[in-house]
Amino acid sequence: MEDKQIRLLRQLPSVNELLQIERVKQWNRDNGIKETKIAIEESLSQLRQKILSNEINTVTETKVLENIGQYLSKRQTPSLQRVINATGVVLHTNLGRSLLSPTIKDYLNEIMFSYSNLEYDLKKKKRGLRYYHVEKLLQELTGAEDAIVVNNNAAAVMLVLDTFVQNKEVIISRGELVEIGGSFRIPEIVTKGGGTLKEVGTTNKTHLNDYQNAITEQTGAILKVHTSNYRIVGFTEKPSTEELYQLAQSAGIPMINDLGSGLFIDLSKYGLPKEPLIQEAVSTSDIVTFSGDKLLGGPQAGIIAGKKEMIEKIKHNQLLRALRVDKMTLAALEATLQLYLNPEKVLEEIPTLKMITISDENLMENAKKLAEMLNKLPEVKITIEKGTSQVGGGSFPGYLLPTYLVKLCLRSDKRISVTKLEKCLRCGEQPIIARLEHDSILFDVRTLQDGEDELIYQQLKKRIKGE
Numbered sequence: 480m481e482d483k484q485i486r487l488l489r490q491l492p493s494v495n496e497l498l499q500i501e502r503v504k505q506w507n508r509d510n511g512i513k514e515t516k517i518a519i520e521e522s523l524s525q526l527r528q529k530i531l532s533n534e535i536n537t538v539t540e541t542k543v544l545e546n547i548g549q550y551l552s553k554r555q556t557p558s559l560q561r562v563i564n565a566t567g568v569v570l571h572t573n574l575g576r577s578l579l580s581p582t583i584k585d586y587l588n589e590i591m592f593s594y595s596n597l598e599y600d601l602k603k604k605k606r607g608l609r610y611y612h613v614e615k616l617l618q619e620l621t622g623a624e625d626a627i628v629v630n631n632n633a634a635a636v637m638l639v640l641d642t643f644v645q646n647k648e649v650i651i652s653r654g655e656l657v658e659i660g661g662s663f664r665i666p667e668i669v670t671k672g673g674g675t676l677k678e679v680g681t682t683n684k685t686h687l688n689d690y691q692n693a694i695t696e697q698t699g700a701i702l703k704v705h706t707s708n709y710r711i712v713g714f715t716e717k718p719s720t721e722e723l724y725q726l727a728q729s730a731g732i733p734m735i736n737d738l739g740s741g742l743f744i745d746l747s748k749y750g751l752p753k754e755p756l757i758q759e760a761v762s763t764s765d766i767v768t769f770s771g772d773k774l775l776g777g778p779q780a781g782i783i784a785g786k787k788e789m790i791e792k793i794k795h796n797q798l799l800r801a802l803r804v805d806k807m808t809l810a811a812l813e814a815t816l817q818l819y820l821n822p823e824k825v826l827e828e829i830p831t832l833k834m835i836t837i838s839d840e841n842l843m844e845n846a847k848k849l850a851e852m853l854n855k856l857p858e859v860k861i862t863i864e865k866g867t868s869q870v871g872g873g874s875f876p877g878y879l880l881p882t883y884l885v886k887l888c889l890r891s892d893k894r895i896s897v898t899k900l901e902k903c904l905r906c907g908e909q910p911i912i913a914r915l916e917h918d919s920i921l922f923d924v925r926t927l928q929d930g931e932d933e934l935i936y937q938q939l940k941k942r943i944k945g946e
């Protein structure tokens with residue numbers, strides 16, 4: 480060991496010395512004795528290491544205290560935090576899929592921090608059902624006789640299969656054996672639900688009589704799965720949902736329709752491809768399942784809508800209890816569904832729909848605003864480029880939305896590289912997820928929320944200065 484290192488190690492205060500300092504006493508009171516002790520020990524050991532690797536040349540009390548303070552505040556910061564999504568992928572599964580509507584904020588705040596009539600019928604003065612709160616709205620919006628809600632659509636599909644196809648065959652087209660991601664695969668789910676898979680047709684073509692020929696005494700249901708995250712194009716054929724439903728009805732077997740994303744509003748008016756609407760699916764199926772946090776723009780949830788007697792059966796399935804939704808989900812779902820009662824305003828009020836249908840002019844306007852702000856940084860070169868965004872979340876597969884990208888290049892005399900800058904933005908105190916392309920960072924304005932321009936500017940300013 481060098482003399483300098485020995486000297487510095489001696490200068491490090493002991494735990495007991497530190498405990499006498501007023502600021503540490505305050506930490507003891509604020510964070511608890513245990514937390515403070517861990518922070519002190521961790522900090523001292525970190526500083527010792529730094530001394531031994533010659534990373535520091537002085538030890539001061541201020542420096543030690545600062546180190547402990549940083550350690551404590553890091554322990555108090557939740558790992559799950561806000562990020563800025565500049566990727567242009569609207570339903571970004573890794574970034575939390577749908578954003579809830581700001582219009583429901585106050586209501587959510589009230590429900591989450593007070594008692595509620597979650598399972599209490601105020602009029603009858605007796606126990607009620609938590610599902611009641613969204614039942615009427617779902618009936619009205621979907622046109623279904625009844626509906627129920629579980630934790631997510633994967634749970635909805637499992638629950639439906641578990642209820643109706645135990646020890647029976649499930650007929651499904653080979654073109655619809657979907658994997659959703661996160662190892663949720665339709666064939667496995669059917670088996671888990673106690674059913675046997677009866678594949679019909681081929682990957683690209685399945686005819687009505689393929690289904691017809693497969694119906695036997697053993698048939699439990701026809702399962703239709705919306706191929707939400709891929710498209711089969713070219714030499715293809717499949718029966719319409721109506722035809723399939725007629726077949727199921729005449730054979731006296733239920734038709735289950737897993738829609739995946741749930742869409743109440745026809746977005747083809749906004750230039751997007753036609754996706755089946757929930758209302759259409761409900762009118763041509765016995766049971767329809769869809770997600771709450773995909774195109775619907777609500778909280779994570781799985782909605783099951785369909786025939787009254789079938790929903791009744793689901794309500795009596797023991798599994799329902801294991802898949803039941805929390806009051807936070809129900810509150811967010813009910814308030815989101817209420818926004819759909821006014822179709823003129825819903826596109827503005829639900830962020831997911833707003834970001835998908837935002838006009839070209841508004842995108843350009845937002846791109847100009849961001850570009851102007853970032854241009855205040857002398858170290859960067861900013862341009863606006865045409866590009867494409869994606870809906871994401873396994874909806875509108877292969878479809879690209881035209882957008883504007885704010886492109887950032889670094890002026891050549893800067894030491895920090897674009898790759899390093901992107902990493903700093905991603906890992907900083909306010910993470911920003913942008914696209915890295917060649918020697919530039921691209922910000923897609925489609926998925927930026929109010930006020931995030933300013934946050935991007937502030938973070939960039941800090942990072943370029945190397946803070």
Ligand SMILES: *Cc1c(COP(=O)(O)O)cnc(C)c1O
Pocket residue numbers: 631632633634636657659704705706707708737738739740769770771772780781872873
């Ligand atoms: C997304 C999706 C699911 C799963 O929904 P989650 O709400 O993510 O659980 C199931 N089926 C289809 C067709 C889907 O697109």
